[in-house]
Amino acid sequence: HFWNAAKIDFTVYQKVTLEPGVYTFTGYFQGDSADVSGSYIFANVDGDEYNEEFGFDGYTNWQNPMIQDITVGVKTEVQVGLHIYHGAGGWGTCDDFYMYKTSDEIDEATAAAAAVKKQINAIGEVTLAKKMAIDKAGTDYEALSSEAKTKISQSIVDVLTAAQAELALLEAADTVDKLIEAIGTVTLISEGDITAARAAYKELSAEAKAKVTKLDDLTGAEAELELLKEAAEVENLIGLIEEPIIVDSEEAIVAARTAYDALSDEAKEKVSGEKLAALEAAEVALAEAKID
Numbered sequence: 669h670f671w672n673a674a675k676i677d678f679t680v681y682q683k684v685t686l687e688p689g690v691y692t693f694t695g696y697f698q699g700d701s702a703d704v705s706g707s708y709i710f711a712n713v714d715g716d717e718y719n720e721e722f723g724f725d726g727y728t729n730w731q732n733p734m735i736q737d738i739t740v741g742v743k744t745e746v747q748v749g750l751h752i753y754h755g756a757g758g759w760g761t762c763d764d765f766y767m768y769k770t771s772d773e774i775d776e777a778t779a780a781a782a783a784v785k786k787q788i789n790a791i792g793e794v795t796l797a798k799k800m801a802i803d804k805a806g807t808d809y810e811a812l813s814s815e816a817k818t819k820i821s822q823s824i825v826d827v828l829t830a831a832q833a834e835l836a837l838l839e840a841a842d843t844v845d846k847l848i849e850a851i852g853t854v855t856l857i858s859e860g861d862i863t864a865a866r867a868a869y870k871e872l873s874a875e876a877k878a879k880v881t882k883l884d885d886l887t888g889a890e891a892e893l894e895l896l897k898e899a900a901e902v903e904n905l906i907g908l909i910e911e912p913i914i915v916d917s918e919e920a921i922v923a924a925r926t927a928y929d930a931l932s933d934e935a936k937e938k939v940s941g942e943k944l945a946a947l948e949a950a951e952v953a954l955a956e957a958k959i960d
Contacts, residue, residue: 683747690769784812791805794838837879841881845880913957
């Protein structure tokens with residue numbers, strides 16, 4: 669029984685598992701008549717919704733809406749229920765719901781379509797782990813006869829199409845993520861891998877770029893590589909200082925020191941201790957050479 673001083677708008681349902689067959693769902697309703705419509709009983713079978721509207725016609729005037737020919741192609745969970753929409757102050761009673769099989773006969777096209785619908789509805793949230801299920805649903809749908817395809821609603825086909833598109837984006841992004849992951853510890857010889865990963869990322873669509881999970885790692889690798897290259901340039905300048913240190917060595921030593929001092933603190937940390945010690949030793953030797 670229901671009543672409310674305000675507008676009434678609610679849905680109740682139950683899930684039942686049914687064997688293949690043709691079914692009827694029905695119930696009885698009585699209540700305060702009102703100038704409103706929108707109450708109905710329904711049955712949802714793997715995304716296909718059957719419904720039958722009914723109204724209220726006063727006390728003890730029982731209405732008996734009935735949904736016939738509900739087709740269940742494969743054993744599946746079916747949702748049956750009712751939606752009540754009534755005006756403010758309305759009341760009513762719901763009673764004697766029945767769901768019963770009227771036939772065991774299911775044609776081949778209906779059974780095949782039902783199996784594919786069940787696959788599609790089982791996909792849920794699209795992840796890379798769902799690839800096999802999505803691919804199989806797509807392959808099985810394409811293998812259906814023209815008659816069987818007509819038994820699958822466009823809304824369910826749209827779910828499959830959207831899942832395939834989402835999977836393609838995830839796969840494209842995953843390819844880039846794997847390239848980034850393969851970079852590993854950044855060294856000067858990582859430049860080729862880093863460049864390849866960035867190029868692959870740039871080729872992605874905006875939607876696929878949004879699916880990449882390791883972009884921060886790529887950006888970090890690029891920054892690390894730049895620091896290493898800056899440090900390597902200083903190390904190369906230090907390496908150009910020839911032994912023995914004489915007064916004429918000053919130009920090379922000053923060039924190396926100037927380049928080192930211009931580095932950021934992060935880049936300075938990348939200069940090897942051995943090279944920095946060599947620069948400092950050269951500076952000491954130069955000072956001594958000038959005194960001599």
